[in-house]
Amino acid sequence: MGLCIMIALGLTMYLSILIYGxxxxxxxxxxMNEASVLIDENGNEITKLFEExxxxxxxxxxxxxVKEAFIAVEDQRFYSxxxxxxxxxxxxxxxxxxxxxxVEGGSTITxxxxxxxxxxxxxxxxxxxxxxxxxxxxxxxxxxxDILEMYLNRIYFGHGAHGIQAASEMYFNKHVSxxxxxxxxxxxxxxxxxxxxxxxNNPERSKQRRDLVLALMERQGYLTANETVRLQGKTIPETTxxxxxxxxxxxxxxxxxxxxxxxxxxxxxxxxxxxxxxVVPMDKDxxxxxxxxxxxxxxxxxxxxxxxxxxxxxxxxxxxxGVIAAQGGRDYTSQGLNRVNSKRQPGSTFKIPxxxxxxLETGEFTPYSLLENEENVDFSGYTVQNAGGxxxxxxxxxxxxxxxxxxxxxxxxxxxxxSASKAYLERQQVELDDDGLAVALGGLHQGVSTIELASLxxxxxxxxxxxxxxxxxxxxxxNDEEVTGSDLFSEEVLTAQNxxxxxxxxxxxxTEGTATAGEYDGALAGKTGTTSFTGAEGAARDLWFTAYxxxxxxxxxxxxxxxxENHYLTDSSAVPVTLFKSVLSKAAQTGIMENHAFELPExxxxxxxxxxxxxxxxxxxxxxxxxxxxxxELNWTKSDDERLHYRIYExxxxxxxxxxTVVGESRFTVKRVxxxxxxxxxxxxxxxxxQLEGPPSNHTEVSWSLFSRDAS
Numbered sequence: 001m002g003l004c005i006m007i008a009l010g011l012t013m014y015l016s017i018l019i020y021g022x023x024x025x026x027x028x029x030x031x032m033n034e035a036s037v038l039i040d041e042n043g044n045e046i047t048k049l050f051e052e053x054x055x056x057x058x059x060x061x062x063x064x065x066v067k068e069a070f071i072a073v074e075d076q077r078f079y080s081x082x083x084x085x086x087x088x089x090x091x092x093x094x095x096x097x098x099x100x101x102x103v104e105g106g107s108t109i110t111x112x113x114x115x116x117x118x119x120x121x122x123x124x125x126x127x128x129x130x131x132x133x134x135x136x137x138x139x140x141x142x143x144x145x146d147i148l149e150m151y152l153n154r155i156y157f158g159h160g161a162h163g164i165q166a167a168s169e170m171y172f173n174k175h176v177s178x179x180x181x182x183x184x185x186x187x188x189x190x191x192x193x194x195x196x197x198x199x200x201n202n203p204e205r206s207k208q209r210r211d212l213v214l215a216l217m218e219r220q221g222y223l224t225a226n227e228t229v230r231l232q233g234k235t236i237p238e239t240t241x242x243x244x245x246x247x248x249x250x251x252x253x254x255x256x257x258x259x260x261x262x263x264x265x266x267x268x269x270x271x272x273x274x275x276x277x278x279v280v281p282m283d284k285d286x287x288x289x290x291x292x293x294x295x296x297x298x299x300x301x302x303x304x305x306x307x308x309x310x311x312x313x314x315x316x317x318x319x320x321x322g323v324i325a326a327q328g329g330r331d332y333t334s335q336g337l338n339r340v341n342s343k344r345q346p347g348s349t350f351k352i353p354x355x356x357x358x359x360l361e362t363g364e365f366t367p368y369s370l371l372e373n374e375e376n377v378d379f380s381g382y383t384v385q386n387a388g389g390x391x392x393x394x395x396x397x398x399x400x401x402x403x404x405x406x407x408x409x410x411x412x413x414x415x416x417x418x419s420a421s422k423a424y425l426e427r428q429q430v431e432l433d434d435d436g437l438a439v440a441l442g443g444l445h446q447g448v449s450t451i452e453l454a455s456l457x458x459x460x461x462x463x464x465x466x467x468x469x470x471x472x473x474x475x476x477x478x479n480d481e482e483v484t485g486s487d488l489f490s491e492e493v494l495t496a497q498n499x500x501x502x503x504x505x506x507x508x509x510x511t512e513g514t515a516t517a518g519e520y521d522g523a524l525a526g527k528t529g530t531t532s533f534t535g536a537e538g539a540a541r542d543l544w545f546t547a548y549x550x551x552x553x554x555x556x557x558x559x560x561x562x563x564x565e566n567h568y569l570t571d572s573s574a575v576p577v578t579l580f581k582s583v584l585s586k587a588a589q590t591g592i593m594e595n596h597a598f599e600l601p602e603x604x605x606x607x608x609x610x611x612x613x614x615x616x617x618x619x620x621x622x623x624x625x626x627x628x629x630x631x632x633e634l635n636w637t638k639s640d641d642e643r644l645h646y647r648i649y650e651x652x653x654x655x656x657x658x659x660x661t662v663v664g665e666s667r668f669t670v671k672r673v674x675x676x677x678x679x680x681x682x683x684x685x686x687x688x689x690x691q692l693e694g695p696p697s698n699h700t701e702v703s704w705s706l707f708s709r710d711a712s
Contacts, residue, residue, distance in 0.1 A: 032056065032154055034275030034478060035166065038249075038256065038282075041473060046284050047249050049257070051272045054162035055169075056478065059149035061177045062164065065222070066184035067148060072216040073188050075109040079144055083110045083135035110135040113151045157187060158194030159240055171199065173241035181223070182231040185213040199236040207236050248291035251328035252282055252471065254338055259471045264485040266475070275478035280471055281322025285592045286315065290325045290583050299579040300330070300558065301571045309569070310561055311576075312339035312450040313583070314469075315554040316458055321467025321488070323451070324552055337561070343447035344557055347529030347573075349546045350442035351409045352502065353456040356397060358424035359412045360498040367501050367607055368689040370394040371408035379414045382437045387530075396690050398610050401505045402513035404528065406441055413440040427493050428456055428466045442529060453546055454555035460503055460525070461548040463496040463601060497604050504607040506547075507598070515545065517574035518581035522588060522595030524549055526580075528573035533563055540569040545576040549584065550596045556580045611687040613694030614639035621681050621700045629672045632702055636683055638666035645686040650679065651699065661686070673702075 035050035048055075071078045077085050085108050107115070114134035138147060157167035167187050168176040179187070189197050189209035199206040211232045218228040256278060260266040266274070290313055293299065303309045313327040328338035359365045373395040376383060384406045391407070400408035413421060414437055421439060422432055430452055434445050448456075455469045468489040475483040506525035509515045514528045526547025533539040543558040556576045560567045587593045600606050619636045634648060642664035649656040650670065662668050673679055679702040685694035 032150075032163070033273040036271050036274060036276040036278060038253070038278050038280050040282060040284060041279060044284075046280065046282060047246055047253065049253060049272055049278075051269075052162040053160045053166045053170075054153065054275075055165040056153050056163065056275060057149075057165045057176050059145045061175075062149070062152060063177060063179060063184065065181045066164070066176065066179050066187070067152075068222040069181070069184045069188035069213055069217060070109070070148075070152065072220050072222060073213045074112070074191070076216075076220055078109050078148070081108060083108060083137075083139035084132055107131070108135065109151050110138050110147055113147060113154065114138060116154055117150075155191045156194055157190045158198045159200065170240050171237045181217075181227070182210065182214065182234040185217065185231070186210040186236060188213050200238070200240060203236060203238070210236065247332070248288045249282075249284075250334050251332045251338060251340065252280075252287060252323070252326050254328070254334060254336075255323070255326055255340065256280060256471045260475065263470075263472065264475055264483050266483065276483070277476040277480075279473040279475070281317060281320065281324060281473055282471075283324045283592065285590065286587055287325040289586050289590065289592065290315070290327050293579060293583045293586060294327045294330055299575070299582060301569060301575060303560070303567070307560060307562070307567060309558060310339060311559075311579075312342065312557045313554065313580075314340050314451045314454050315552050316451075316454050316467075316469055318458055318461040318548065318551060318553055319467075321455065321458060321469045321490070322473070323469055323471050326451070326471075339557070339561075340451050341449050343449050343452075344542050344559065345444055345447045345531045346442040346453055346546075347531040347542060347544055348404045348406075348409075348442060349453060349527045349529035349544045349555075350444070350448070351401070351404070351440060352460070352506070352527050353425065353428070354421050354442070355409050355413045355416075355440050356401060356505075357460070357494055357498070357502060358420050359397075359416050360501065361424065361494050362416055362420065364416075365397060365412065367398045367505055368396045368610070370690055370692065371397055371400050372411040373400070373405060373407050375407075377407060377411070379410050379437055382410065382414075384410050384437075384441065394692075396610065398505050398508065401527070402508045404509075404514045409440040410437050413437055424493065425456070427491055428459075429468060429489065430456065442531065450555045450557050453544070454553055457526075457546050457548055457555070458553045459493050460499050460506065461550070461553050462499070464492050464494045464499040466491050466493045496601055500601065500604050501607050503598055510547070514573065515547070515577045518578035520581035520584045520588075522549060522584065522593075523597045524581070524584070525598070526577075528577060530573050533568045535563075535565045536568055538570065540571070543569060543571065543573050543576050545573060545580045547580060549593070550598055551593060554580065608643075608689065611641055611643050611689050612639070613685045613687065614641075614644065615695060616683055616685070616697030619681065619683050619697040619700045621679070621702050623673070623702050630674070632670040632673050632679060632681065634668045634670065634681055634683065634700075636666055636697060638664065639685070643688070645688060647684045647686050647693065649682050649684060649696075651682060656682070 032054060033052045034054050034056050035048040037048055038046040040046055075085065111131050115131050118134055119130060153163040156162055159170055161167040161170040164187060165176045168174055168179055172179065172183050186199065186206065189206065195201060197206045197209045214223065214228050214231050217223045218225060257268045257271060260271050261268065294311060294313060300311065301309045308330065310329055312329065315324040316322065317324055326340050328340045329336065371394060373392050375391040386405050386407055395405055395408050418435065418439060425432060430448060432439065432444060451469050455466065459466050470488055475485065477483055503525050506527055510524045510526055515526055524547055526545055529544035530540050531542040533541040541559060541563045544556070546555040556579060558576050559569060588595055616636045619634065622633045624631045624633050644664065646662050646665065647658055648660045648668050650659050659670055660668055680699055682699050683697040687694070
């Protein structure tokens with residue numbers, strides 16, 4: 001009877017163990033947090049994103065000698081027990097009693113996995129009991145190799161490394177599959193005390209502990225004595241190897257996390273824990289160059305005591321819209337204000353996408369169309385001044401862009417209508433709630449962000465196609481399955497011919513217009529912009545430069561986060577121009593990018609250089625008498641531009657009569673003149689591009705000569 005009761009109690013206890021352990025094991029907790037990895041389009045790792053720096057590896061990837069090192073030091077009877085090692089427990093109790101304190105633990109690898117996965121850190125008898133119950137059930141549910149894999153992927157190795165793969169990269173800069181015996185032994189030495197046995201913090205203790213692991217491996221038959229002696233003579237690592245948390249990537253990483261949420265519905269928490277592989281268009285070298293240049297104080301105006309002049313920079317791929325580099329501030333901190341997305345008034349940079357591009361698309365304007373440029377013109381109740389205070393009756397679009405004249409831009413917008421401008425911008429995902437002609441000068445209620453402004457210039461660089469900018473190419477989950485996200489938008493927004501004409505005009509801005517500051521030897525087209533601050537005379541709120549090379553398009557903003565009477569800019573847009581060119585020059589010097597010229601696309605007409613007038617001050621006239629009559633020989637110094645026309649006028653009293661035109665010449669013969677009359681002449685240069693006459697030459701009267709130079 002008593003035996004039956006004992007058997008029944010034993011079965012009840014055993015069933016209780018199985019039942020409790022079964023329900024205590026939550027399989028979701030066995031799914032470990034894993035670091036996500038950012039890689040470029042060539043598969044090169046850029047950085048990791050994590051709450052716990054962990055990369056999962058399979059049991060097949062972990063060498064046997066690495067597994068043996070952990071078994072030797074942590075649980076030498078691992079393959080023979082069922083989750084609990086009674087011998088180890090008895091040995092630990094004996095040594096604890098002999099020492100009068102706890103000096104040795106008796107937990108198996110399975111128990112450690114149970115403790116670290118399912119239990120909190122309370123130190124009670126019941127916690128130890130739970131640990132045992134869960135360990136027994138783990139052994140019944142999983143194979144030894146599976147348990148060892150989970151254990152090695154979970155344990156902490158110090159310096160932020162969770163799991164053996166992160167530790168292998170941290171200490172040895174290699175994949176776990178490449179670990180040598182002594183390296184595996186060093187990693188096996190760490191879990192007992194990651195800080196105490198760190199080879200970085202305590203190299204001597206770390207080596208002693210590693211050598212102990214090697215000795216245990218020899219004692220348990222994993223190594224020979226000769227191998228052990230040789231391996232114990234190996235050195236240990238002196239530095240860690242990690243690219244995680246590089247501040248140069250901070251701005252970009254936050255933008256990636258934001259896009260993961262918006263396009264792929266992955267929260268930041270999920271990305272940091274989910275072990276995703278995220279392919280990004282970043283060029284990490286360009287990202288670092290822009291970061292270093294952005295932190296150089298010489299490129300920024302001196303700020304006030306309370307805050308410094310800030311900035312934002314973004315660089316896009318012309319053929320895709322992918323973000324090559326992004327800086328959200330001069331000293332950006334993770335999860336801080338990312339100024340790449342901050343909306344600001346764009347100033348004159350907005351004249352190109354907001355006015356001139358849609359104007360060219362109407363077909364009613366060309367690069368040499370003459371635009372109104374007079375002072376005090378009333379445009380439907382709106383008046384504006386040119387920043388430099390210079391006016392003329394009219395100005396070509398080419399020169400209006402080059403000089404950033406305000407009046408012509410407002411005049412053109414008034415002619416094409418604000419609706420045409422808005423329609424053009426809406427096709428590039430920029431919607432305005434503004435209704436006035438101030439849009440022509442970038443006077444926007446909400447403003448645009450740095451990345452929006454850069455994206456508006458991309459069509460000029462690639463033949464007319466807008467690409468929605470993006471930070472993520474694809475996302476793969478931990479099973480290498482692609483995560484579905486929303487599609488990116490693209491659309492052809494202007495003709496290739498108009499895009500090319502704008503490129504030529506914006507090149508002139510850099511070579512001879514408002515963007516000549518700084519140095520860069522490569523091809524560059526762009527537009528400057530400045531917005532005014534009315535709180536102080538001559539003060540500015542925002543400084544801009546938006547520009548592109550044959551490969552990349554970028555925008556750079558400078559200003560205060562909060563402009564007020566104590567914090568405003570007194571510099572010009574030459575400052576961001578200088579920094580932008582410095583970034584490109586540094587990239588070219590280090591071989592990141594090449595200085596290719598803009599190439600005329602096949603089938604397009606190139607834009608002629610503007611025909612410039614020449615001032616003529618040396619017009620000379622002589623009479624030449626021959627048998628055929630008297631002629632007047634006119635001579636002057638001509639322009640080097642052979643395309644310039646010269647109109648010759650004869651002055652009769654108060655009127656002028658055109659007597660001829662020559663092209664690219666410096667002389668003209670007025671035939672069959674009356675030698676006894678008073679003859680006076682003037683030469684006026686004429687441009688066939690703009691159909692305008694230039695400044696007239698000096699007036700000259702005929703001088704007499706008795707000898708003919710015309711023998712005809």
